[in-house]
Amino acid sequence: MFDSMTEQEARTLILEMVDEYCEGYHKTKNYKKGQQISYAKRVYNNEEMVNLVDSALEFWLTASRYTDIFEREFSAYLNVKYCSLVNSGSSANLLAFMALTSSLLKDRAIKPGDEVITVAAGFPTTVAPIIQYGAIPVFVDVTIPEYNIDVSQLENAISKKTKAVMLAHTLGNPFDIQSVKNFCDKYNLWLIEDNCDALGSQYLIDGEEKFTGTIGDIGTSSFYPPHHMTMGEGGAVYTNDALLNRIIRSLRDWGRECSCPSGKDNLCGHRFDKQFGELPLGYDHKYVYSHFGYNLKATDLQAAIGVAQLRKLSSFIEKRRYNFKKLKSELQCLEEKLILPMPEKNSNPSWFGFIITCKNGVKRHELIQYLEEKGIQTRMLFAGNLIKHPCFDEMRRVGEGYRVVGKLKKTDVIMNDTFWIGVYPGMTDEMIDYMVETIKEAVEL
DSSP states (O other): OGGGSOHHHHHHHHHHHHHHHHHHHOOOOOOOTTSOBOSOOOOOOHHHHHHHHHHHHHTOOSSOHHHHHHHHHHHHHHTOSEEEEESOHHHHHHHHHHHTTOGGGGGGSOOTTOEEEEESSSOGGGTHHHHHHTOEEEEEOBOTTTOSBOGGGHHHHOOTTEEEEEEEOBTTBOOOHHHHHHHHHHHTOEEEEEOTTOTTOEEEETTEEEETTSSSSEEEEEOSTTSSSOOSSOEEEEESOHHHHHHHHHHHBTTBSOOOOTTOOOTTSOTTSOOOTTSOTTOOGGGOBSSOOOBOOOOHHHHHHHHHHHTTHHHHHHHHHHHHHHHHHHHGGGTTTEEOOOOOTTEEOOOSEEEEEEOTTOOHHHHHHHHHHTTBOOBOSTTSSGGGSGGGHHHHHHTOSOEEOTTOHHHHHHHHHEEEEEOOTTOOHHHHHHHHHHHHHHHHO
């Protein structure tokens, strides 16, 4: 069939067929009461699949055309100067933290033994890079029903060793960025915003509404399937600081000094005429390493999906907000037995989930077991209290490697009594009505 066609004609035909295939075989089926309701699910159509195949037909595979488009358009969406696409949100957090250990930051560089303020009620990869490098996480309690850092404890957490604050916006609800930013400015601390669960959330700071992830020094996102948009696997690191961006790019790309993209040589015009370290004069710039780095790039196949997803992101966020509002309105009558989530002051969250804490005799394990049996997926607030997990066994035994401010009482409440359900944009009113009906049944049993 393709013998009589040009390559472009053949590509056009293939993509038209992919479009029809997706329309015919990947349509979302109508929900029927009692079917499983996932806590999160990818939402896509023919645009993502066409982009994916379009990229595959080029067979470049690693970062290329679609990566450039995504980084440019994602930066524009968030109104930040620099964006680096990576292979996961966890890698994004690793790069964000490791960037702050670079010797290029001189006296502000984080060194082993320095302290980073964070919380234990969250996802482990917000904390893992701190520990793996040899810095000390300092855990502060959170508030309920916001589920974010208790900013009244920040002054108790500071020490001469404190160099940074690294926090996530919990399930889309921004932490009190104004207070945290003021604290960081007061003590000249770095601020990393783990924005993996909050893409599209907004916060009014100093009279200006900004996207979360863009207010601190570095922000991170995840594009794993449950998140606000997906590439299957994928993440991003973003900043407005040119030096931090240079460090992030170097660490992402093996730690190399050269910034030429893969497959392109000598864009700087100085590939063979500079002196680096104790290397011979003119040593190939593409193989000079200024950091101990990694290969954390995403593929162009992932980026192709991300380009299509990004163009749907605003509608995804609005649907998440609608679903959250509907759930909260219809569950308000249960506030004697369930603590419902509350947005942070001055924020407009892009909700990742609807978080619930049981009280007054309602037992979480009984409630979630009832929901799961009825086909409603539930999730914990990730680690609950991270320092209770096996990965901390050795540090707890020897009594070093981390520091705790106070008793983490609310963190333990989350570990024992809290769970969440979904608000993803593929949810229908019928699904939400069924969730509400089932929660009411469970609580009233």
